[in-house]
Amino acid sequence: MHIEPGYVANAKILAANAGAIALLGSQSVHLLRQPQLIVRSLLAAVFFSLAMQAFHLRVGPSELHFLGAMPIYLSFGFLPALFGFAVGLLVQGLLFEPTDLVHLGINFLSLALPLVVVHATLGKRLGALSVRSILKLDAAYYSGVTLMVGFWLAIGEVATPVSAWAAFALSYAAIVAIEPLVTLLVLRTLHGRPAHPVLRLCFAARAH
Numbered sequence: 001m002h003i004e005p006g007y008v009a010n011a012k013i014l015a016a017n018a019g020a021i022a023l024l025g026s027q028s029v030h031l032l033r034q035p036q037l038i039v040r041s042l043l044a045a046v047f048f049s050l051a052m053q054a055f056h057l058r059v060g061p062s063e064l065h066f067l068g069a070m071p072i073y074l075s076f077g078f079l080p081a082l083f084g085f086a087v088g089l090l091v092q093g094l095l096f097e098p099t100d101l102v103h104l105g106i107n108f109l110s111l112a113l114p115l116v117v118v119h120a121t122l123g124k125r126l127g128a129l130s131v132r133s134i135l136k137l138d139a140a141y142y143s144g145v146t147l148m149v150g151f152w153l154a155i156g157e158v159a160t161p162v163s164a165w166a167a168f169a170l171s172y173a174a175i176v177a178i179e180p181l182v183t184l185l186v187l188r189t190l191h192g193r194p195a196h197p198v199l200r201l202c203f204a205a206r207a208h
Contacts, residue, residue, distance in 0.1 A: 002063045005102045007156040017105035036201050040076040044084025064171045071186045077204035078119045085111045114144025134180040142172045
């Protein structure tokens, strides 16, 4: 989901950065009202960073990552996942891939906007967790991610064949097939633990 440097003009990068700051700023008040969300956001950032570094592969104009998006979202909650993506991308850029800092706002929006849409639609109506329900979440989310990548490429300065984007989008089918199993494993592990105060602090209610 990373957009390589050189694909997007500086003015559009600045606009994306402004959009990312506006999105995070509009949600930051909730962190101040609920300090436990700060703890969950930091934990989400750690798990997100580890997931990204565990597997990443260059595919066409972007990269295929194991993001762990739905395990993070369902374990920590919407806001921690949102801020965890931002902090995780920043940490990755600072420690592993400095060139990614150029498109930090773009890469964040590629992950954040699909999460906002999924949370406002399927996430709000989510009932009992099952492979089928989590598969729907994953399919919707990663469809959004690939569409966001397509959007950035479409407005980019470098002509990118549709076939190159299609190859990238198709590569995420493997993630959609695997991640629901990881999500169920994580949630059932958390659910099997006693409701310790530390768990209540660190994880969202759905994880218990």
